[in-house]
Amino acid sequence: MEQKNSTFKAFRIEEKDDRYIGSVKPMEFEPLEQDEILVKVHYSSLNYKDALSASGNRGVTRNYPHTPGIDAVGTVEKANSESLKVGDQVIVTSYDLGMNTDGGFAAYIKVPAAWAVKLPPKMTMQEAMIYGTAGLTAGMSILRLSQFIKPEDGSIAVSGATGGVGALSVAILSKLGYTVSAITGKKAEGAYLMSLGAKAVLLRDEIESFAQKPLLKPLFAGAIDTVGGVILENIIKSIKPMGVVTCCGNVASPKLEMTVFPFILRGATLIGIDSQNYPMDYREKVWTLLANDWKPTQLHNSFSEISMEELPGKIKLMLEGKLKGRTIVKIIEE
Template sequence: MMNDKLNFKAFRVEEENEKFSSAIKEMPFTELEQGEVLVKVYYSSLNYKDALSASGNKGVTRNYPHTPGIDAVGTIVSSTSNKFNNDEAVIVTSYDLGMNTDGGFAEYVKVPENWVVKLPKGLSMKEAMIIGTAGLTAGMSVLRLVETVKPADGTIVVSGATGGVGSVTVMILNKLGYKVAAITGKETEKQYLLDLGADEVILRKDFEALQNKPLLKPLFAGGIDTVGGIILENMIKSTNPLGVVTACGNAASIKLELTVFPFILRGVSLIGIDSQNYPMKYREQVWNKLADDWKFDNLEANSTTISLDELSEKLSLMLAGKLKGRTVLKLV
């Protein structure tokens, strides 16, 4: 069928008696429906949602067996779409990929045409997955922030700065000439963040310990938050008048305990980032920027490449908060 192959390898998560296990399995090809494409996956990447899905989190993936992987890049080998041709290099991220639709931790993935973006000139496949959903989310956040806040306005504070979204955010902002204050809970990673482009590093425990007041001393022109909870609260309360804060994560908490004072006394704007269903028009815009004027020189230095055999171990480390930067899965 596809290069005369009858089956392909995939990282499968299975459930038995409410217990979950994972293994590399041989999977059969299935027929394409109208408007679908089959992509030979060259690279995928690890994201927190993937780790949750692989651990059996029913809030991410309802039914098992399942193949996680919310990112994939490769070439189209079969298509019922008028938008894409065979051998075309493409990126597939977010939507339902890897959540309730089998994802990129496999040699092949079948997806609707509306989930697919052409790989921009200026990006290799590996670079696209170093960026991945995490970098795309970072790019969406930066895109909204820079509409209002300029480098001359002051420092931008970034939370979860050693993680996938945070680390790419630090690099993009540095590339664009912004001063960056990076928040991290990892005291040993200060030099890593300075090397990425941060101008200063703030320990998470210190930022969380700021006084519990409706408003705090204005310190930042804007902020990009990836964790939620008290970090986001304090970020909003310490943002300058007319500053902008974006929010894209809730690992710390889904709750936000604030007064309206930052918004009505300082005019601070809070912008939510939904990378899963971000409109294709803006998705393509961000990818093109990441391939061109937002592209940074030390992209490879912020990544580790692994094989399918190493995937289970790395997903466990991600759940434990012991990975930094981006982890790329090589399939070809």
């Protein structure tokens, strides 16, 4: 299948006078290497890593100009691979996409075939990006948590609950019959979190102000933490015997300053979630669950859709902590 044009549009970040400016630019196609595919992108989504990349964070992206976008879904346009063929609909998330490899804020992406998962039959491209890396991370967290904790065991805490991973975790856990306690720093978003299925909304300040003790009153059977720092510390200290906590983020802090008592005296388990390099068989399992039994009824109420040209304003809001739910980017018509 040949492209009609020699260039395609992409949202490029360029460094100018020690500032990082994003704008839509034309890009030229590059030849495929062995085991690579060219994907015509239908949708992408905006994640915190994308916002960091767009603001010049060298811990995310080393070299500029650069195209962010750690998520993409679309149709295989060319394939130099035996595992995928032209016309296959695929999801590409994480690995190095959008970090040091040009990402999904573009009409086309060129990536290793090993990074792609076939779009499940009961999932639309739009739904795939409502989930995106955030949904995949939430799904991975829930998959690990549900191996140990059942709905009847007690409440599950979800921190950073208005963010992408948090909001989807609340909705999916609720769909599966869990009682969810949503933790947020945004008091005004209580009704939104209840609409996703939360049974209780706890303010971040409330959790952060727990007494500085090695162990606290047991409150939660399990938890999905997306922020790290003091919130994660106090969740672990408040876990019930044999409780399980997953952690996938460190926006508050990467440090844990606590004792081993919750792990020894209560048998607590802490599970790290690395969505960037998660094994492919787990990815395929989670995407299948998200397309079927785990798809929350509120999925289509938890996102906003923008164009590529609207990215600068949304990136600014994300860095200021003013976005809720998921923001997906429509690249072309399905």
